[in-house]
Amino acid sequence: MPPTSEALTAERILEATEEVLRRHGPAKATVVDVARALGVSHGTVYRHFGTKAVLREAVTKRWLDRTASTLARFVTEDRGPEDRVRDWLAGLFEAKRKKAGGDPELFATYSVLAEDAGDVVGAHIDELTGQLTEIVRAGVDAGVFTVSDPAVAARALFQATGRFHDPSYAREWQKPGVEAEFEAMVDLLLRGLRG
Amino acid sequence: MPPTSEALTAERILEATEEVLRRHGPAKATVVDVARALGVSHGTVYRHFGTKAVLREAVTKRWLDRTASTLARFVTEDRGPEDRVRDWLAGLFEAKRKKAGGDPELFATYSVLAEDAGDVVGAHIDELTGQLTEIVRAGVDAGVFTVSDPAVAARALFQATGRFHDPSYAREWQKPGVEAEFEAMVDLLLRGLRG
DNA sequence: GGAATGACAGATATTGAAATCTGTCAGCTG
DNA sequence: CAGCTGACAGATTTCAATATCTGTCATTCC
CATH class of the missing domain: 1.10.357.10 (Tetracycline Repressor, domain 2)
Structure with a gap:
């Protein structure tokens, strides 16, 4: 599922995170995985969600x-x-x-x-x-x-x-x-x- | 009935087990610990309680x-x-x-x-x-x-x-x-x- | 200039070899 | 003989080395 080349919104990150969690489970789902799924670097994900905890809370x-x-x-x-x-x-x-x-x-x-x-x-x-x-x-x-x-x-x-x-x-x-x-x-x- | 201070009763094993659990916690409390606390071999404990699970249940x-x-x-x-x-x-x-x-x-x-x-x-x-x-x-x-x-x-x-x-x-x-x-x-x- | 990158330090997780534990049982002991 | 022992096999846990991850930030790109 290659990501559309649209703007990287918080919404898209949340969807990717759900998918990663669904696939890997809570223990193994990492921010790096989410970034990979979106085709961006993990630093970019941190621009939108300051910490992994904040991302998960969202x-x-x-x-x-x-x-x-x-x-x-x-x-x-x-x-x-x-x-x-x-x-x-x-x-x-x-x-x-x-x-x-x-x-x-x-x-x-x-x-x-x-x-x-x-x-x-x-x-x-x-x-x-x-x-x-x-x-x-x-x-x-x-x-x-x-x-x-x-x-x-x-x-x-x-x-x-x-x-x-x-x-x-x-x-x-x-x-x-x-x-x-x-x-x-x-x-x-x-x-x-x-x- | 033999004196409790000598006989190894189920009761004494249970008391020793409680003590070991109190001291070591549930993760680290072993049958070997219980046996050691009683001054017997762990095989003896197994005579009274067939498995660790049974002992803990008791x-x-x-x-x-x-x-x-x-x-x-x-x-x-x-x-x-x-x-x-x-x-x-x-x-x-x-x-x-x-x-x-x-x-x-x-x-x-x-x-x-x-x-x-x-x-x-x-x-x-x-x-x-x-x-x-x-x-x-x-x-x-x-x-x-x-x-x-x-x-x-x-x-x-x-x-x-x-x-x-x-x-x-x-x-x-x-x-x-x-x-x-x-x-x-x-x-x-x-x-x-x-x- | 705003968005994204990727190298980096410290924290956390994984891995595999070594240590310990569980449960069994043949034999010892009193 | 009844109660206990300790050696043993297989399962589980520990530990330390190694790999990966989190969060930051100077730099690059458009």
Whole structure:
């Protein structure tokens, strides 16, 4: 895949980095590899991304943002708050599970990247809990939920379902019975939201 | 029964193994080290524990059993089911947090051991959720909780609070605000149990 | 002048030979 | 005889030499 002779944009570097990570894995993917894939010297890559860590964080952010934007639609969906909380949580679970099951190696690669990108992951989690908070607040305003602080409740929801979206539990997502466990968890949490 | 100071019992081997693990860490603690600490040849250790993995599992089980027996008292405590669920969950969190904070290296050592001892950990989790199931069932019988299946609810409770007892989250237990997060989580879950 | 290069120093990773460990077992010892 | 030993083979780990990588920057190129 020879690179087009267009300008070397940050975007193109990120795409090349994803490809290199996909091919070599997180341990062996180097900045030199990325430069080689683009047909430039590695010094050039450093003009755009000051360090390898910054480059990896940018790739990680891209990956996480894809999930976040997928879930955004459940926030504004035209359904009751209970259904939207359920859909949102199920959507997150399904998105993660699909990625982990479909290409386990790539998922493992990004899981490793995420471990080294604490700030990016933190912002991602803040965005997700922010989405959840909106739905919970709508439920409180509609009188369906009775929690006192939507943001606190949303964070609890997110943490309680960690087992179904935290990459470190990916192994469990294949086991039979997870579906039922997920349903039971969401049922219990929704009962809690209603009070 | 022969005097413990002379006979080489499984018990003495386990104690020596704990000591070696404490001193060397999980990566460098060898069966040869254990034998040396006991003043015997390593072949002797293998008479009692067929493999290194079995020896480590036994040590891990011992460690986990200590936590389980600490929590058992909350099951039979003379208080309402709500308070007992709260106490039990708080007791688990506190026990783990105290261990992790008090001797981080030792905690990390046992966390590594636990990763390699899937069956032992599974049995431990079954025991803990069993304890929780008893309390939940008592609550249902007393009409305080309205869940349909105490065992399913107990497992959900355990998983939902994973962030506050799973060793992989130990780093978070030191951060300010965890206490509040834990309280919010338990409040939400208890609301769910009541229905 | 802005973009890219490539040589360079220090840090990190790889490699293969040597050392150590795991698990077995024939034989010793009390 | 029951418990223990220590030598052994194959697997794993250590260690030091070697190679590669990261990040910088003076220089080149358009």
